[in-house]
Every structure is written in structure tokens, then in C-alpha cells.
Amino acid sequence: ILMAINTTVGFAYREFGMGGVADDAWGFLAVCAPIVVIGAPLGAFLGSYWHRLTLAGIIYIIDAAQLIGALYVIQPWTTNKTDTPLHL
Numbered sequence: 189i190l191m192a193i194n195t196t197v198g199f200a201y202r203e204f205g206m207g208g209v210a211d212d213a214w215g216f217l218a219v220c221a222p223i224v225v226i227g228a229p230l231g232a233f234l235g236s237y238w239h240r241l242t243l244a245g246i247i248y249i250i251d252a253a254q255l256i257g258a259l260y261v262i263q264p265w266t267t268n269k270t271d272t273p274l275h276l
Contacts, residue, residue: 192224 199217202209235243 195217199209199213
């Protein structure tokens with residue numbers, strides 16, 4: 189609940205006090221909000237009933253998948269360089 193309050197206050201301050209929030213940030217908020225609404229209570233429930241080593245194993249698998257996905261997207265071993273890295 190504290191994170192939701194901080195996010196709401198931060199977005200409101202940025203929108204009304206600092207001249208606006210970027211359109212992409214609104215999109216990211218809209219995409220993440222349903223995931224957080226479902227994921228936070230689910231994580232609290234599973235964290236209460238599953239053993240800590242089971243949760244640690246799940247985190248290891250998720251981290252490995254994230255690393256493999258990042259390496260696939262970034263491909264740091266290639267020699268193909270770009271003059272416009274912002275489009276990546």
C-alpha cells in the first residue's frame with residue numbers, strides 16, 4: 189500500500205507541480221498497474237505458504253530467464269554496431 193501511495197503522490201507531483209509526465213510513463217503505469225494489483229497479493233499469499241527454498245529456486249529460475257533474454261536482445265558479442273543506439 190505504501191508503494192501505491194508513493195507512486196500516486198509522485199505522479200501527481202510530477203504532473204501538476206513539475207509540468208507534466210511523459211506519455212510513455214503514463215503507458216508504463218497503465219501496463220504495470222494490473223500486474224501489481226494481482227501480483228502483490230499473490231506473492232504475499234505464496235510467500236506465506238511456500239518454503240523459502242522453493243521461493244528462492246523460483247527466483248533463480250526467473251533471474252536466469254531474464255539474463256538469457258537480455259543477452260538475446262542486447263547481443264554484446266556481436267561486432268555489428270549502430271550509430272543510433274537509442275532505437276535499441
